[in-house]
Amino acid sequence: MSSPMDYCLMGFFAFLVVFVVHANAAWGAPFEQNYMVEYGSDHIQYFEGHTQVQLTLDQTSGSGFGSKAGYGSGFFQMRIKLPDKDTTRIIATFYIISVTSIHDEIDFEFLGGNEIFLLHTNVFTNGVGGREQQFSFWFDPTADFHTYKILWNEHQIVLFVDETPLRVFKNITDSGVGYPTQPMRVEGTIWSADWASNGKPVNWSSAPFQANYQWFGIDGCQAQTLNPQQCHSPDLFWNGQKFWDLDANQRKAYENVRNKFLKYDYCLDRARYPNVPPECQVNG
Numbered sequence: 192m193s194s195p196m197d198y199c200l201m202g203f204f205a206f207l208v209v210f211v212v213h214a215n216a217a218w219g220a221p222f223e224q225n226y227m228v229e230y231g232s233d234h235i236q237y238f239e240g241h242t243q244v245q246l247t248l249d250q251t252s253g254s255g256f257g258s259k260a261g262y263g264s265g266f267f268q269m270r271i272k273l274p275d276k277d278t279t280r281i282i283a284t285f286y287i288i289s290v291t292s293i294h295d296e297i298d299f300e301f302l303g304g305n306e307i308f309l310l311h312t313n314v315f316t317n318g319v320g321g322r323e324q325q326f327s328f329w330f331d332p333t334a335d336f337h338t339y340k341i342l343w344n345e346h347q348i349v350l351f352v353d354e355t356p357l358r359v360f361k362n363i364t365d366s367g368v369g370y371p372t373q374p375m376r377v378e379g380t381i382w383s384a385d386w387a388s389n390g391k392p393v394n395w396s397s398a399p400f401q402a403n404y405q406w407f408g409i410d411g412c413q414a415q416t417l418n419p420q421q422c423h424s425p426d427l428f429w430n431g432q433k434f435w436d437l438d439a440n441q442r443k444a445y446e447n448v449r450n451k452f453l454k455y456d457y458c459l460d461r462a463r464y465p466n467v468p469p470e471c472q473v474n475g
């Protein structure tokens with residue numbers, strides 16, 4: 192038997208529940224289901240029933256989108272095809288970033304150049320960044336779509352390109368290294384920046400610069416506060432034990448790609464960091 196008081200309490204608890212666990216593997220989701228335009232709406236075009244979005248940068252504007260919600264854990268994926276021609280000083284991005292004033296962020300930034308792209312990554316935790324690692328591509332990222340993925344659970348953050356893990360950031364808060372504590376939104380942008388080109392100017396005769404994005408479903412724990420009971424739940428597949436560490440095959444692929452394609456690693460930059468940052472000792 193439910194009394195009116197029970198209903199009142201249920202309503203009260205429903206009000207307290209500020210998170211919704213959300214696992215949506217529908218990669219065919221239209222853009223509007225989980226995302227919204229953040230800027231440059233007249234520089235965004237939609238294809239394939241809004242399951243593909245093209246961001247444009249020209250001399251008048253760039254463009255960008257973001258997820259409507261924040262997420263407290265997840266396995267975020269985006270298929271991206273980068274702009275071709277001379278993309279000097281152009282940056283396309285796919286990243287997750289905290290929604291509060293405590294800055295957590297995990298980045299893929301694709302730095303353009305003349306016929307080449309550099310894959311730039313960074314991890315910010317509790318306002319601390321400066322953890323750049325850069326890779327050259329082992330394929331032409333302007334020729335086809337490739338999948339860029341960010342795994343984030345309580346144990347590790349892993350950046351993947353297709354099935355290849357190329358960067359791992361472990362939760363070693365016990366050693367005093369920050370780990371993201373805030374819900375993060377998923378974002379994609381195209382813009383241009385000085386730091387991406389050693390001072391070389393944008394080649395506007397190659398404009399418009401167009402980056403294409405697909406897969407607007409989100410496998411994430413939708414949350415307004417990172418509630419560990421919800422977002423660290425083993426019921427969410429990316430929290431399962433198989434996602435706590437790289438397996439033997441992934442480890443092999445990880446070592447191989449880093450041996451061959453790692454171009455810059457803050458962990459090895461003794462001029463910048465005379466003492467090896469503690470996370471570098473466990474993150475391979």
Ligand SMILES: *[C@@H]1O[C@H](CO)[C@@H](O)[C@H](O)[C@H]1NC(C)=O
Nearest residue numbers: 344345362364370371372419
């Ligand atoms: C980091 O790992 C510890 C266990 O070692 C866990 O208690 C904590 O919740 C994790 N932190 C985050 C922010 O996921």
Ligand SMILES: *[C@@H]1O[C@H](CO)[C@@H](O)[C@H](O)[C@H]1NC(C)=O
Nearest residue numbers: 276277305394395396397398
């Ligand atoms: C600028 O872009 C145009 C068009 O793609 C190209 O033909 C030209 O070689 C580029 N200029 C330079 C300096 O690379």
